[in-house]
Amino acid sequence: MALIFDRPACLTPAPFTYCPGCGHGVVHRLLAEIIDELGIQDRTIGMASIGCSVFNYRNFDIDMLSCPHGRAPACATGVKRVHPDAFVFTYQGDGDLAAIGTAEILHAANRGEKITVVFVNNAIYGMTGGQMAPTTLLGGKTTTSPAGREADGAGHPLHVAELLATLPGVVFAARSGVHNPASIHKTRGHLKKAAQAQLAGKGFSIVEVLANCNMNWGMEPDESNRWIETTLSKEFPLGVFKDGQV
Numbered sequence: 001m002a003l004i005f006d007r008p009a010c011l012t013p014a015p016f017t018y019c020p021g022c023g024h025g026v027v028h029r030l031l032a033e034i035i036d037e038l039g040i041q042d043r044t045i046g047m048a049s050i051g052c053s054v055f056n057y058r059n060f061d062i063d064m065l066s067c068p069h070g071r072a073p074a075c076a077t078g079v080k081r082v083h084p085d086a087f088v089f090t091y092q093g094d095g096d097l098a099a100i101g102t103a104e105i106l107h108a109a110n111r112g113e114k115i116t117v118v119f120v121n122n123a124i125y126g127m128t129g130g131q132m133a134p135t136t137l138l139g140g141k142t143t144t145s146p147a148g149r150e151a152d153g154a155g156h157p158l159h160v161a162e163l164l165a166t167l168p169g170v171v172f173a174a175r176s177g178v179h180n181p182a183s184i185h186k187t188r189g190h191l192k193k194a195a196q197a198q199l200a201g202k203g204f205s206i207v208e209v210l211a212n213c214n215m216n217w218g219m220e221p222d223e224s225n226r227w228i229e230t231t232l233s234k235e236f237p238l239g240v241f242k243d244g245q246v
C-alpha cells in the first residue's frame with residue numbers, strides 16, 4: 001500500500017507541548033514540510049525564542065539555538081553571517097518579536113539580513129497567561145487589559161508584516177493563517193517563497209501567521225478559528241505585502 005501521509009523527516013517524534021487546538025503545531029508541520037521539500041534539512045539552523053514555542057528545538061530535527069526574549073533575529077544574523085550557505089530561520093511569537101524584541105526585528109530587517117522569520121501572531125502572550133500584546137485588538141480583554149485595550153495609553157495593534165515590507169532590505173513579507181484549510185495551504189506557499197528568497201541570497205523574508213490561542217482567548221478551538229476569520233483577519237489583512245523575487 002502506498003504511504004501518502006507521514007511525519008516530515010524534519011520533525012522529531014517528540015510530542016508537541018501545546019494546548020489542544022493551538023495553531024503552533026500546524027505552523028511547525030508546515031515549516032518542516034517545506035524544509036523537507038527543499039532538501040535543506042542538513043543545512044538548516046533554527047532560532048527558538050520565548051513564548052509557547054520555547055521548546056521547539058525538541059521538535060525540529062535540525063540544528064537549533066535557543067535565543068529567548070526577542071533576540072532571535074540578532075542570533076540569526078550572527079549565524080547566517082558565519083554560515084552563509086545555511087538556511088537560517090527564527091520562530092517567534094508576537095510578545096517575543098513585537099514587544100521585547102522590537103529593536104532586533106526592525107534592525108535585522110532594515111539591514112536586509114538574509115534570514116527568514118516565522119512570526120506567529122496570536123494577538124496575546126500565550127505562555128505567560130494571556131497578557132496584552134502589541135498585536136491585541138482594540139477593545140481586546142486580556143489579563144492586563146481587563147476592561148479592553150484602549151488606544152489612548154496602549155496604542156494600536158502593531159502591523160508587523162506591513163511595517164517591515166516598507167524596508168528596502170525586505171524581499172518577502174506576507175501574512176496568512178492556519179484557521180482553515182485554504183489558509184494553511186497559503187501559509188505553506190508563503191513559507192516556501194520566503195525560504196526560496198533566502199536561498200537565492202536576496203534578503204530578509206517574513207511570514208506572519210495568524211494563529212489561535214483558544215485557551216487564553218477563552219474559546220473552543222473551532223470558535224477561535226472562526227474568530228480569526230471574522231475578526232482578527234479584519235484588523236490584520238491576509239496577503240502578500242512584498243514579493244521582490246519576480
Ligand SMILES: Cc1ncc(C[n+]2csc(CCOP(=O)(O)OP(=O)(O)O)c2C)c(N)n1
Nearest residue numbers: 050051052093094095096124125126127128
Ligand atoms: C512575568 C514575565 N514577564 C515576561 C516574561 C517574558 N516572556 C516569556 S514568554 C512571554 C510571552 C511570549 O508571548 P508570545 O511571544 O506572544 O508567544 P506565545 O506564548 O503567545 O506563543 C514573555 C513576555 C516572563 N517569562 N515572565
